Structure formats: structure tokens, C-alpha cells
Amino acid sequence: MSRTAVITGTSTGIGRATVEKFVSEGWNVVATVRKSADLDLHAGLDRVRTLLLDVDDEEGAADFAQRAIAEFGQVDVLVNNAGYYQMGPLEASTSEQIHRQFQTNVFGLIAVTQAFLPHLRSRRSGVIINVSSISAEQGYPYTSAYAASKAAVATLSEALSIELDAFGISVKTVLPGTHATKIFSKLDLATDVPPDYLPGMETFFGTPQSNFGSAPHVTADVIFRAATDGQSAQVRYYSGPDGESIPRAKGLLGPQWYWAEFRAANTVGPSALWSSLIAPSGSQPIERSLP
Numbered sequence: 538m539s540r541t542a543v544i545t546g547t548s549t550g551i552g553r554a555t556v557e558k559f560v561s562e563g564w565n566v567v568a569t570v571r572k573s574a575d576l577d578l579h580a581g582l583d584r585v586r587t588l589l590l591d592v593d594d595e596e597g598a599a600d601f602a603q604r605a606i607a608e609f610g611q612v613d614v615l616v617n618n619a620g621y622y623q624m625g626p627l628e629a630s631t632s633e634q635i636h637r638q639f640q641t642n643v644f645g646l647i648a649v650t651q652a653f654l655p656h657l658r659s660r661r662s663g664v665i666i667n668v669s670s671i672s673a674e675q676g677y678p679y680t681s682a683y684a685a686s687k688a689a690v691a692t693l694s695e696a697l698s699i700e701l702d703a704f705g706i707s708v709k710t711v712l713p714g715t716h717a718t719k720i721f722s723k724l725d726l727a728t729d730v731p732p733d734y735l736p737g738m739e740t741f742f743g744t745p746q747s748n749f750g751s752a753p754h755v756t757a758d759v760i761f762r763a764a765t766d767g768q769s770a771q772v773r774y775y776s777g778p779d780g781e782s783i784p785r786a787k788g789l790l791g792p793q794w795y796w797a798e799f800r801a802a803n804t805v806g807p808s809a810l811w812s813s814l815i816a817p818s819g820s821q822p823i824e825r826s827l828p
Contacts, residue, residue, distance in 0.1 A: 539584065541565040541609040542764065545592060545649065546619030548575045551668065551716065554757035555616060560584060562761060567605045567612070569619070592619045592645030593637075602652035611660065614764045615653050617646045617690075618668045625727020626734045627681045634725055635682045642686035647693070654701075661705040664764050667694045668756075669710045671780045674787075675799050679738055687712075691773065698772045707769040711760050714777030715750035717821035741803065751777040751819035778816035786814040 542559045546552040547568040556568045560582050568579055569590035579585040586608040590601050606612055621641035623634045650665060657663035672684035673691040694710035701708055730738075741747075759776040775781045787795045798811045807815075 539565050540613040542614040543567045543605050543612050544616040545569045551753045551756045552618040554753035555760050558757040558761045565609045567608050593640050595648035598648040598652040606656055614664045616666045623682050623725040624680050626679055626730055629727035629730040638682045638686050643689045657706050658704045664707045666760055666763050667710045669712045671712050671714050673712055674783050678741055695772050709763040709772055711774045712780055713756045714780030715818035717750040717823045748823055749819050750821055750823050752821050779818040782815045
């Protein structure tokens with residue numbers, strides 16, 4: 538019997554590439570999109586059912602889970618990929634923007650996860666994969682709310698990995714490095730930014746490497762590996778050359794030295810040591826919409 542994955546946020550980027558990866562490996566897929574106009578996005582792929590889901594609608598999660606399970610009779614893997622990216626200095630970000638950041642990336646993800654847990658627990662098997670970010674490992678400037686939400690996702694995944702182990706459910710989190718996806722052209726930007734912040738923002742976003750990232754399939758491949766490698770005790774997976782550099786660098790430097798190097802790289806500029814340890818993010822050009 539073919540296995541089934543539910544993947545949220547599949548209209549573009551990593552989500553869409555993940556649908557294509559699972560299908561290419563012979564899986565059934567229940568894919569979600571937010572807009573009715575996108576319901577035919579995966580029409581050319583066999584074994585894909587596309588359903589509407591707004592992860593911000595916590596009340597609708599239980600009904601969605603039942604519809605998703607009914608499509609193929611069971612769910613083996615849940616990939617919580619849907620996300621939202623708010624950018625700008627914290628001082629200039631509105632309370633509404635910050636609440637929405639956590640609503641989509643954390644509370645919506647939790648609601649969807651809760652909705653599938655009775656099914657997975659009753660079957661005593663399953664894998665939940667939560668897409669986080671390398672921002673969960675270190676706080677980049679001008680994305681503090683986003684980084685905090687993704688850190689919450691990673692820590693939640695670690696806690697659930699232990700909490701659900703007795704039921705045969707594995708919980709993983711994938712931390713992508715910078716990717717060339719449309720998320721950077723759909724940013725919710727802070728407005729009325731005080732001029733004092735502008736020089737620092739121009740420096741941070743003005744480096745040549747900030748305009749390049751990995752292709753979405755790079756992370757899709759890692760998500761599939763996390764879903765199928767049978768390593769129930771492993772929680773964190775990294776993708777992209779910059780993402781994969783992080784655990785190696787932390788292992789070599791230790792947390793305090795690593796933080797000192799990371800902080801210096803984002804204030805006064807990277808040291809030779811940092812440049813030798815952290816790989817460039819990729820070669821695909823990024824479409825950006827910046828302040």
C-alpha cells in the first residue's frame with residue numbers, strides 16, 4: 538500500500554518542490570493551498586489531492602485533518618511547511634504583524650499537528666516534520682519576530698519528539714538555509730522605520746551573497762530523507778550549504794565562540810575563520826522586496 542504525506546503551503550517554493558519529491562518516490566500526497574485559484578497547481582501530478590487550508594484558521598484544523606485522512610484512508614507523514622515572513626526592526630513592527638507571525642508559524646502549526654495526532658497515535662506510527670529555519674539557531678537582525686517564531690518551532694519539535702515517542706510517532710524539524718523562493722518577494726515589511734536603522738539595514742541586506750540561495754528541491758530532498766530514514770531519535774536536519782555549515786561550526790567552536798563569530802559577522806563583518814567555516818548560501822538568484 539502506498540504511503541501518504543500531507544504537506545501544507547504548497548503553492549510555491551519548498552512546499553511545491555516537496556510535493557514533487559514525494560510523488561516522484563511513489564507516495565500519495567495531500568497538498569494544501571490558501572487560494573481557490575491555486576487548486577489546480579498540482580493537476581499534472583498523479584496521486585495528489587489538493588485541498589484548501591488557511592493554517593491561521595485554528596478552528597478549521599480538525600475538519601481539514603478528517604478530509605485529508607479520507608482522501609487516501611490514512612496519513613503516514615505530516616509536513617508543516619506553510620509559513621509567513623515578517624521583516625524589519627522590532628521597533629517599527631506593529632503588534633498585529635508580530636501576532637500574525639506567531640499565528641501562522643507557531644499557533645497554526647500547533648493546531649494542524651493537534652488535529653492529526655489522534656490518527657497517528659491510534660496507528661502507533663507516523664512522522665511529523667516541521668519546517669523551521671537556520672534563524673532558529675541564531676537571531677539575525679531585522680527578522681527578530683520571524684527568528685523567534687522559528688526557534689519556537691524547533692524547540693516544540695524537540696519536546697514532541699520525546700512526548701510522542703511512546704506512540705511510535707517521530708517528530709523532526711528541518712532548518713533550511715537561505716533559499717531562492719518567493720517568500721522574499723512576499724515579505725510583510727515594517728513601515729515608518731526610524732532613519733537610525735537604515736545604515737545597518739543597508740549593510741546587512743547589501744552583501745552580494747544575500748542575493749543568492751539554494752534551489753527549493755535542496756530542502757525537499759532533506760524533508761523526504763527525514764521522513765524516511767527511520768532515525769526516530771534525530772530531530773534537527775539542516776539543508777543548503779549555509780545551513781549544513783552550522784552544526785559543524787558549532788561543534789568546532791562551541792556555543793560561546795560560535796556566537797561571538799556570528800555576532801561579529803553581522804556587525805563589523807566576517808572574520809577569516811567565519812568565512813572558512815560557513816559556506817555561501819547557494820547560487821540561485823533571489824527575488825527580494827526590501828524596505
